[in-house]
Amino acid sequence: MSSDLLDRIASGDRRALARGLSSVEDRAPGFRDLLRGASGSAGAAHRVGLTGAPGVGKSTLVSALTTEARKRGRRVAILAIDPSSPFTGGALLGDRVRMTDHLLDQDVFVRSMASRGAQGGLSTATGDALDLLDAAGFDLVLVETVGAGQGDVDVAAEAETTCVLFAPGAGDAIQAMKSGLMEVADLWVVNKADDDRAERVRADILSSLMLHDPPDDLDERVRMVSASTGSGVAALLDALDARLDQLEASGARAESRRERIRYRVGRAAAETLREATETSSSDALVDDVLQGRSSVHDAAEALLRSVASTSSGEQP
């Protein structure tokens, strides 16, 4: 059944792809089989993450990059992630408002995803969704994160190339020196370059990066774009292409794929464990700690053992 769905996804059936994406998001029955099939064909698409504070222009730049990539005949998929409410679980996914140019283009696929409780600017199923988009034969997959804070760096673990966006009017040089977001970038992109203050933002980023071990091509890697006018967008796509060629040639691409899988194995295991803590079978372990018979760490050990003994077979 799921191999049939995967065949339809690989043949370009957009309805099948949409269904498959829901299946991995919902952890619906059969989603593991679907992903098992997809993991073999994954690895062709360039996975590019775009992150940055709310309002720096992530959606608009994603749309502009898509326009440019389409001119070059590439098939483009977009995963646009917005936050879920921690209280109701609901979400308002509004990134499509800025992507209407591509809605009727059969070679562009846009999917909005809610973060569904995941931290770090992504959703739990981001990596799985990327595998399906890859299996569907897209050349370029753009992942737009939740408007990220300084520590929201998970996108760098899921993407091959991470662009961190900045815009004038949002903080000074000291913000750029802080840990986190600055460090995970492969490309630093100053959007809204038509604003007079944009050059200053670029200078702040450069001076911060030059404090410690800057890459040789630093000047090339801090890009100025105006997503709304399209200025600098073609050059940014050139830079993304050049980076992919370089990763491929040096063997770093295969290595990063390996590391990404390692990271995702850990995430998937953690997800299974977290679900186990939410079932009533963990109540006894919690009671033991409450009544002083064991520690939190003893309970965790016991939980690991019970999960290991029940999950040896395929889950329904």
Place this chain on the structure above:
Amino acid sequence: MSRKIRVLVAKPGLDGHDRGAKVVATALRDAGMEVIYTGLHQTPEMIVEAALQEDVDVIGLSVHSGAHVPLFRKVLTLMQENGLGDVLLTGGGIIPAEDMKMLREEGAGRLFGPGTATSELVSYIRESVNQESA
């Protein structure tokens, strides 16, 4: 992980009155649904393509232009053509009762007029999608 109700909220056609659509989108969000908001001036083709890519359970249209009959009809036709016959099409706006009835007979779900409590819409969607949602 539990299944979430996904709803596309769209404004087809030329009128710019998006207050109602935004109120509804926010109410559905607060009821725990995932709402894909597409903004103003969407064509029926854009709406149905977005619904397909987003794999939604429900399409909600807001129309205040008077063109609700052709717009709802066109969306219904495109939904059938794209294999989205199982998706609920609902919506609201300034729509006379006889038009609501007629569109309902043609395959749309319930349509809602001004003054409807958002809680009524929430229960209608939950019941229609036939799901126990928190």
